[in-house]
Amino acid sequence: MTLWGAPMGDQVPRTVTITGIRQETPTIRSFSFDSPFEFAAGQFVMVWVPGVDEVPMALSSANSITVQKVGDATTALFSLNTSDRIGIRGPFGNGFFQGEKMLAIAGGVGAAPLLPLARGDRAMTFLLGARTETELLFVDQLDECTDLQIATDDGSLGVQGFVTALFDDLNFGAYDRIVVCGPELMMRAVLGKVAEIGIEHRTEFTLHRYMKCGVGLCGSCCIDPSGLRVCRDGPVISGDLLIKSEFGQYMRDASGRKQKI
Amino acid sequence: MTLWGAPMGDQVPRTVTITGIRQETPTIRSFSFDSPFEFAAGQFVMVWVPGVDEVPMALSSANSITVQKVGDATTALFSLNTSDRIGIRGPFGNGFFQGEKMLAIAGGVGAAPLLPLARGDRAMTFLLGARTETELLFVDQLDECTDLQIATDDGSLGVQGFVTALFDDLNFGAYDRIVVCGPELMMRAVLGKVAEIGIEHRTEFTLHRYMKCGVGLCGSCCIDPSGLRVCRDGPVISGDLLIKSEFGQYMRDASGRKQKI
């Protein structure tokens, strides 16, 4: 049997059928589909919501994405049901450089690209943060496979504050790689912390930049001052490359104009 | 080192430089070039004489063609010197189905595609015909590697008459494959003979038809009534497929009109 859409040799987006939808938090849903992709944790796909737009999403497993509703495309995604079809290009980007003893730090929907690491038993410790208890993502799944530590802004579960509040009790020396994904200000705070200790080169950040092509041609996702393409040279980028950069300061919108973060 | 022209991946004709020219007979010359082709005996190439035309020629070795001067393109070829360049596409076509005990029958320049067979020690016996002694092709080379038997129209060397004159002394039963190349009327005479004995399915003929594309697309070389493409399904075609055919009757010219043979 050839997969639906597969005869095009993945030249154009592969058509997949949504087989499951799971409400993870009040604002986040996971969509699983019929056709799995070979991928490395940290890689993303371009998700085509027919008639609306195409947006980048991390693979939260070989055949799922986990989406927070924030605007047009994600709202349209939320209106889909099982047996509806979407298009997928990818996977794209580099994925995490994996270590032996890894610390994962996630904020909000940033847990999505880190889940496959944890499920693959690669994350010794997993710091998970969110605004409030109900917005914590993948708590049960993570609890099964890693040492999960939780922080919420409002203290409704775990430590109160940002994930960085969990740092004080942490022995950073115990980890050979640290991987981070979450809101950029949170990530910048983490970068500040690891840079203080001098382990920014062992710390990787999953960047979000405006992506159009996803394959390193159009230039919309390039960061200052290196000119690295987040879609191709990233989205996972080592902390030492980010210290003196736009990271945490500004990013570009669809037109290429700078926006303060 | 990359070969001149090779970077195009043989997409367009390969450019080769003529390294040697040998006058084989008063009307026939062999041109060798710097870049060898992997080929099977019986295959041909399209030879591009810049500014003139492109014509089919058998490979008489991995890096040579042997050409009889008959018209525009061949005359232009004869005007070239060593270190001049020509273009080559190919090799094309099917080549001979090789047997254990082969009989080769050649008339005139038809010896060209049969030479590699003989030099590869595949031809037990080789019947060679030409108009006159000086027009006999490859006599010395063939003498070295096969049992060479000669016929000339004027009797200046060997038996007088067409190559078929050599048939009477031949035990056809001793050969498992018979391969033939020469003027079409000569080949048709051979076909008549082998059909009489009932071994036409063990006999292969190298057909000459007007070739433009050389790769089985344009249709200019197709034969009646099978519609087989001489350039792709041939040029070597089994005798049983030729018995009830245009073979020896007519062929088509450049425009596709029938011409009596």
Add this chain to the structure above:
Amino acid sequence: MVSIRPGPVNVGGIQTPNHLLLAAGILGTTGASLARMLSYGAGAVVTKSIGPEPKDGHAGPCLAILDDGVLNAMGLPNPSKDFVEEISPLKGKPVIASIYGGNPEEFAMVAEWFRGSAAAIELNLSCPHAEGYGAAVGSDPHLVEACTLAVSRLGMPTWVKLTPNVTDITAIGKAAERGGASAIVAINTVKAMRISTGLRRPVLGNRYGGLSGKAIFPVAVRCVYELYESCHIPIIGCGGVSSADNVLEMMMAGAVAVEIGSAVYSDVRVFETIARTLYADDGVPAHDLVGCAHG
């Protein structure tokens, strides 16, 4: 992949057993070779383009196989009127005579030769490498309308094959429609050239030629899609089709059938190969797919 229910198809005024037609100029020089392609599963066959006078075609090289396409400048070699006899044994078979001419009168004259022996006439108004013929005529909407009219008034199904080498192919399509065409065939080859860096001259004897094969499929799909939006007569998709999925894509763009040319290079039995994947008894009616990518 969706499959199509098999069954006879009406394509631009003729009946064919499937949607897969042999394109003009591919193995179309002899009746025997056309018969062979019919026997290999082509739903119909279009002949080599036939003109008012015999022509030997351009000096070689006439063709080069590229990684992803074919470059050719045959120069419309054809036996002219002798060709009527070539295809007379195929009478009653779905054979479409491709014809060319320099003006409406020539088109009408050549078309008339094939009355009774061809199931339809295809006007080659699109060959990009023949001075005074093909695209030279086919880029002018007035000439296209006049040539089409000269043939369509003879009463045979009249297909008009368009060149993509124009600023606006829909203007040409509409001209054909006004001229009474039964169907539009889109597209002929895209004007192109390769140069031998070794010999420092264009590869083709005619210098300029036409690109076909996979490389032009996205151009052909675009043309079919554009034409479907502006014309009302059936469109036959042509250009780079090499798989069942390509056929579906052409149909979704708006084609009622396809012509296949260069793909014969890799697989002389490409019609059977595609049909095996394209058709299934529990498939959908092709009609549900035609143009479904619009709107």
Add this chain to the structure above:
Amino acid sequence: MVSIRPGPVNVGGIQTPNHLLLAAGILGTTGASLARMLSYGAGAVVTKSIGPEPKDGHAGPCLAILDDGVLNAMGLPNPSKDFVEEISPLKGKPVIASIYGGNPEEFAMVAEWFRGSAAAIELNLSCPHAEGYGAAVGSDPHLVEACTLAVSRLGMPTWVKLTPNVTDITAIGKAAERGGASAIVAINTVKAMRISTGLRRPVLGNRYGGLSGKAIFPVAVRCVYELYESCHIPIIGCGGVSSADNVLEMMMAGAVAVEIGSAVYSDVRVFETIARTLYADDGVPAHDLVGCAHG
């Protein structure tokens, strides 16, 4: 393969260290990314096309990678005037500002912004998928002449980039020449479309897009060759160039230099990769090769 002697090159009024330029719209959105491509060996870089107003571009999908090419419809996303500041750190470097507009006045206004910061201006008269811009303007010789003139009279080196989606590209080239262009860039993408047979709709958000990459190389070579026969200003070849041999072929067709775009997909260091094979100290002067396939 013949090699070229390295050394500075004069390309349409600017000096570059080699013949290999980054094409417009490829990694051209930020100054940093352009600087990166210069550091990776691009002889000069052309920016993303900048217009009179900021634009977000078309809804996605904006791009699809095909077997032998790239299909895109970005929709000219650009930050407009903010871009002047983007490239100001590159002052003095061979940066060519690609600009677009809907009429001569807009072209002149945008070009004026880059006075002093860009080494040359490239007029995008060729993007096939932006209503009212690009090829919509660039297929009309009168508009092309007027837009070119509006920019060339500002005194900056003025390059005009042409669309292949016209019946006669030489008519457009001659219009640019009359308008005072310093060079012609040929070609922009070929208008094309792919349809997702799974989703039954065009793959691109904008439906129509432009084909680039290897698939269009034979079309680009043909256009450069045609232009060389009818224009007198320098031609910069663009379209599907991905190897040193392709560069030679473009030169033989008549190009003084090339722009490279889609090949960056397979190799972000394609400029260095090509230069390694293209240049040799005992090579021939490039000038001996330019146009040598003519005559």
